[in-house]
Amino acid sequence: MHYNLQDLKKQTRVFYSTSTGPGGQRRDKKKTGVRLLHLPSGIIVSVDERRVQAQNKKLAFELLQARLEKLSRPRKKRIPTKIPQRAKEKRLQAKRTRSQKKQLRRLFN
Secondary structure, rough: OOHHHHHHHHHHEEEEOOOOOHHHHOOOOOOOOOEEEEEOOOOOEEEOOOOHHHHHHHHHHHHHHHHHHHHHHHOOOOOOOOOOOHHHHHHHHHHHHHHHHHHHHHOOO
């Protein structure tokens, strides 16, 4: 399912914040960080990588679009595999030793 950018803009709330890092005073004073909240799914995307708010906003919408694409993709069906005999024996041996420890505790308590 492909999400249209116009529809995404209608379905999201945009919040702006100051961001830290390289960029100096300009980045500290201006609200260049962008946080998107997708209302139908509750997904939050936060971006403050660039010094310009418009670039961060564009990147945030691309990330949101990618996340929604990933969510809407159907999961692959798991193919059950046979457990090797050696693994079964190892697990049973661990159970036996654990059982013996517990029996010894009961005897000495």
